[in-house]
Amino acid sequence: MDRLLGSFLALSDPAVSIDLSLERIVDSRCNEPDKDRAIEAAMRVASALLESAKRSARRRASKHNSNSWPLPFDLTVKVFSMLDTQSLCHAAAACSLFNKCATDPLCYADIDLTxxxxxxxxxxxxxxxxxxxxxxxxxxxxxxxxxxxxxxxxxxxxxxxxxxxxxxxxxxxxxxxxxxxxxxxxxxxxxxxxxxxxxxxxxxxxxxxxxxxxxxxxxxxxxxxxxxxxxxxxxxxxxxxxxxxxxxxxxxxxxxxxxxxxxxxxxxxxxxxxxxxxxxxxxxxxxxxxxxxxxxxxxxxxxxxxxxxxxxxxxxxxxxxxxxxxxxxxxxxxxxxxxxxxxxxxxxxxxxxxxxxxxxxxxxxxxxxxxxxxxxxxxxxxxxxxxxxxxxxxxxxxxxxxxxxxxxxxxxxxxxxxxxxxxxxxxxxxxxxxxxxxxxxxxxxxxxxxxxxxxxxxxxxxxxxxxxxxxxxxxxxxxxxxxxxxxxxxx
Known part of the structure; x- marks a missing residue:
């Protein structure tokens, strides 16, 4: 799977190559139901690949934020605990690092939802x-x-x-x-x-x-x-x-x-x-x-x-x-x-x-x-x-x-x-x-x-x-x- 995915990623023009290849595979099927199943399988693979890429990007961004954020976790939680509830929710939506800090129980000592x-x-x-x-x-x-x-x-x-x-x-x-x-x-x-x-x-x-x-x-x-x-x-x-x-x-x-x-x-x-x-x-x-x-x-x-x-x-x-x-x-x-x-x-x-x-x-x-x-x-x-x-x-x-x-x-x-x-x-x-x-x-x-x-x-x-x-x-x-x-x- 790694070699196959690696070959896809090495393509200089993946859109054209994959499009032509998928078209040949679909045409090679004998009947219409098989052709439909081939197209549905391609969509599932494409969707899984897209979600996997997004997760990988988030993990890298989180790691980058953790390395570049100057405050330690406990001090970040202390700062977040001083925010009003609305600002705390905004901070939690910024990135996974902030989300983890913003869900700490200490941040919810004072809840204001008025x-x-x-x-x-x-x-x-x-x-x-x-x-x-x-x-x-x-x-x-x-x-x-x-x-x-x-x-x-x-x-x-x-x-x-x-x-x-x-x-x-x-x-x-x-x-x-x-x-x-x-x-x-x-x-x-x-x-x-x-x-x-x-x-x-x-x-x-x-x-x-x-x-x-x-x-x-x-x-x-x-x-x-x-x-x-x-x-x-x-x-x-x-x-x-x-x-x-x-x-x-x-x-x-x-x-x-x-x-x-x-x-x-x-x-x-x-x-x-x-x-x-x-x-x-x-x-x-x-x-x-x-x-x-x-x-x-x-x-x-x-x-x-x-x-x-x-x-x-x-x-x-x-x-x-x-x-x-x-x-x-x-x-x-x-x-x-x-x-x-x-x-x-x-x-x-x-x-x-x-x-x-x-x-x-x-x-x-x-x-x-x-x-x-x-x-x-x-x-x-x-x-x-x-x-x-x-x-x-x-x-x-x-x-x-x-x-x-x-x-x-x-x-x-x-x-x-x-x-x-x-x-x-x-x-x-x-x-x-x-x-x-x-x-x-x-x-x-x-x-x-x-x-x-x-x-x-x-x-x-x-x-x-x-x-x-x-x-x-x-x-x-x-x-x-x-x-x-x-x-x-x-x-």
Whole structure:
């Protein structure tokens, strides 16, 4: 075979010689079936020879790359492990050397498969999770909003593997338009690989972010959470899951969690959370430092249980919560752990009362909440009056706000209201800091954008009112080495 193949390769004009030879062989056959079989055999030989030549070329290229690539294998894997998931896949397709390095489990410690247009399905997610195995540290899945969906979001956020936090949820129609082909749809079983082999992949997972996965349900999410007992950072945005069941799973399994961010897919409709679930969450997750429950029906008694119960809580966000009136603020400044809270966001809470905000500002003037550095009571529909929440106040507590500004220069107070009322924009930050783009840092550490503009409240009478001039606050998150603190940015 070697001599025969060698003679073929030595031909000066193989196309003509082989063509004439094949024609004579075919003509020498006695009947038509034999001639057809001869032609088919020639095609098989030609195809085998072509594939063999391609394999030989790849082996030589791989050997060349191995000899010319300056980094050793382990260092190459280390470099690849720093790439985002998309770049890692591009590198794996470059050559067999890079493919071998890019399939090492260490390269899949941080998996980010989020996109504006979905490009992956359950099989891709499962493959990457299984490649990572026990090395899996972070997993991000789902559909992000388009830059045009929110002008504030487009201006203040860039879509990278480090700053996808706080992405607004999409409407159901938007999700359906984005889904496209079924081959790019994530379903309720997309997290199943976390629970395989006794939960080996999920055992050491520390960060789980899920965005706008339309087919995900409470059972599938809770099953995944039961396997993620080392979870420190959970972010759930735009999923059709029940708040109570989700928090029950967190309080049962994720006792070390430090950051909890859940945004309703249907603002103002989920009333599942009860007081017992709040108490279980406080007792089961004592290390929570950053809590965001956005778009749910949260009564003041439940909010009080959460805020007063978490002893380490420094960041609290209950934006677009339907039932909060502000009564829980009356006891916020008292008690053994009242001074820990540094960030409080009550933006667009429809039933938030003007009198409760006024009394809270007076309590701040009286010395309560000394560590509070960021307070947002902005509302595109104004604050409600004490007698009837349908009566809106667009210029609340102006005297107290001015007094707080003078007495607490270190407090960033946002009170933004629609232009049809009296628009007020108060920032307790140095003008030079704002112009230079500097931020208010609660502590040292690497900071990354975490928060986008709030989701559009479905219960609002005017979805578009009062969004202009709203400011953005960035949330703390766990980056695998330590817990980053809030960063404040000014629009």
């Amino acid at each position: 996109a504006i247009v979905p490009k992956v399905n359950n099989t891709v997610v499962s493959t990457m999770i299984q490649r990572a195995g026990r090395n899996l540290q972070s997993l991000k899945l789902g559909i992000l909003p388009t830059p045009s969906s929110l002008s504030e979001f487009a201006r203040c956020m860039s879509y990278s593997s480090r700053n996808l936090m706080g992405a607004p949820s999409l409407s159901r129609n938007e999700r359906r338009l984005r889904q496209g082909r079924e081959s790019s749809v994530l379903t309720r079983s997309c997290l199943l690989a976390l629970s395989l082999d006794g939960g080996a992949a999920g055992a050491l997972l520390r960060r789980l972010h899920l965005y706008n996965i339309d087919k995900m349900d409470s059972h599938a999410l809770c099953t995944a959470l039961f396997a993620c007992q080392s979870l420190l950072d959970l972010e759930v945005v735009g999923l059709h899951v029940e708040l109570k069941r989700t928090l029950d799973a967190v309080s049962t399994s994720c006792h070390s969690i430090e950051r909890l961010f859940i945004e309703s897919s249907d603002a103002g409709r989920d009333d599942s959370l009860n007081s017992a679930a709040c108490t279980d969450l406080v007792n089961g997750c004592p290390h929570v430092r950053s809590l965001a429950l956005r778009g749910f029906k949260l009564h003041d008694s439940k909010v009080r249980t959460l805020v007063k119960g978490f002893r380490c809580l420094r960041v609290a966000d209950f934006s677009t919560s339907f039932s909060i009136t502000g009564i829980f603020l009356r006891s916020l400044g008292s008690g053994a752990y009242a001074q820990a809270l540094e960030v409080l966001i009550l933006r667009d809470c429809l039933h938030l009362k003007e009198v409760e905000i006024s009394n809270f500002l007076l309590a701040i003037l009286g010395g309560d909440c000394k560590l509070l550095r960021y307070l947002d009571v902005s509302n595109k529909d104004g604050l409600s009056s004490e007698e009837d929440w349908n009566e809106r106040c667009y210029n609340p507590s102006s005297t107290e706000i001015l007094r707080v500004r003078e007495a607490r220069p270190g407090l960033c107070l946002l009170a933004n209201f629609p232009p049809d009322g009296s628009f007020m924009d108060i920032e307790q930050a140095n003008d030079s800091d704002i112009s230079s783009g500097s931020s208010l840092d609660i502590c040292n550490g690497e900071l990354s954008p975490q928060y986008a503009s709030p989701l559009n409240s479905s219960y609002s009478s005017d979805q578009g009112s009062g969004n202009e001039g709203f400011h953005d606050v960035n949330f703390a998150y766990y980056d695998g080495d330590g817990f980053d603190e809030p960063e404040f940015q000014y629009a």
